[in-house]
Amino acid sequence: MSLKLSESITKISSNFILLKYKHQSKVERGIGSPNSVIVENNEEIAVIDPASWTHNLKLFLKYKNKEQIQENYSVRKIALTHEHWDHILAGSYFQEKLDFEISSSELEKEAVEDEEILFKHMFGDYPILEREMRISTISKKVVKKTITWMWGPYYSMKVSNTLKEGDTFFDEPQIKVIETPSHTSGSLSFYVPTDKILISGDLMDLETGVGLDLNNPYSSVEAGLRSLEKVKKLDIEILIPGHGEIVKGKETIKKLFEKRIQETTSIYNKIIELLETRPTTLRGLVIGVFPDTRWKINLYYLRKYLIFAYLNEINKKRGLNIEQKLNKTQISI
Numbered sequence: 001m002s003l004k005l006s007e008s009i010t011k012i013s014s015n016f017i018l019l020k021y022k023h024q025s026k027v028e029r030g031i032g033s034p035n036s037v038i039v040e041n042n043e044e045i046a047v048i049d050p051a052s053w054t055h056n057l058k059l060f061l062k063y064k065n066k067e068q069i070q071e072n073y074s075v076r077k078i079a080l081t082h083e084h085w086d087h088i089l090a091g092s093y094f095q096e097k098l099d100f101e102i103s104s105s106e107l108e109k110e111a112v113e114d115e116e117i118l119f120k121h122m123f124g125d126y127p128i129l130e131r132e133m134r135i136s137t138i139s140k141k142v143v144k145k146t147i148t149w150m151w152g153p154y155y156s157m158k159v160s161n162t163l164k165e166g167d168t169f170f171d172e173p174q175i176k177v178i179e180t181p182s183h184t185s186g187s188l189s190f191y192v193p194t195d196k197i198l199i200s201g202d203l204m205d206l207e208t209g210v211g212l213d214l215n216n217p218y219s220s221v222e223a224g225l226r227s228l229e230k231v232k233k234l235d236i237e238i239l240i241p242g243h244g245e246i247v248k249g250k251e252t253i254k255k256l257f258e259k260r261i262q263e264t265t266s267i268y269n270k271i272i273e274l275l276e277t278r279p280t281t282l283r284g285l286v287i288g289v290f291p292d293t294r295w296k297i298n299l300y301y302l303r304k305y306l307i308f309a310y311l312n313e314i315n316k317k318r319g320l321n322i323e324q325k326l327n328k329t330q331i332s333i
């Protein structure tokens with residue numbers, strides 16, 4: 001499969017650089033191309049989401065080589081918006097070869113340090129719809145191969161510092177930590193008051209997402225809506241999402257947050273409506289909410305996980321009936 005790519009190293013403001021790449025074809029678009037952000041001053045350098053070996057690390061080394069890093073910066077550090085492969089993988093290179101210290105949220109430290117825990121967070125322990133959602137041992141191998149092909153290998157790394165709400169990750173310019181659970185329970189955003197920049201991680205996925213990007217059993221609709229309301233109150237001129245293009249302008253950004261809140265709420269309501277009409281299957285819900293998904297296998301799978309996260313929330317709030325009938329899992333309310 002040929003990958004048509006565009007890659008860029010862009011100066012966002014005096015201290016901030018964005019490393020970004022994008023697959024041009026529709027097939028590869030769905031696999032996601034995470035953004036990396038570099039922040040630096042005369043002595044210190046930090047990378048928020050080192051991301052992939054395949055693209056982000058290559059771009060970083062084009063921007064600064066090993067010698068420049070060693071000579072120019074006495075402080076070198078990494079912050080992770082969340083634990084997922086596409087955002088963390090190259091972290092092990094930064095730690096091993098360039099002597100960067102890694103910070104993550106306390107909740108995700110273990111998953112960053114141990115891929116088995118990361119797998120469990122992503123695919124295991126589904127309290128409902130187990131048969132439909134659990135990934136088998138064989139397909140786990142396929143997932144690992146696919147991840148390595150897309151973003152590079154996983155090597156264990158050490159998280160030496162954990163971040164929480166209100167912490168300052170970087171001093172000059174000041175970067176503040178904001179807890180924004182949604183996509184994962186420990187998801188963090190980073191806010192720069194002087195430059196009015198928000199680095200949102202996958203709270204905002206502008207590449208493949210509709211509403212909130214909820215793709216695992218720990219994704220939460222309710223927490224996500226609260227996180228969107230929280231960042232909406234900040235004074236932001238530049239939004240750097242986890243995936244997709246940066247967005248500029250206070251009003252445009254505010255409207256975007258509102259749109260995501262509205263999309264998320266209407267997906268939730270649509271699922272309730274479908275469940276109240278008649279018992280249905282997970283597939284029935286995916287097609288019912290997103291009719292265009294019927295013939296698009298890659299989108300179908302992404303959206304199956306998305307719908308699953310909503311079902312988790314509905315189950316918590318009002319309970320679901322899940323029955324096995326003729327090899328089909330029937331869901332009703």
Ligand SMILES: [Zn+2]
Binds near residue numbers: 082084183202
């Ligand atoms: Zn993610």
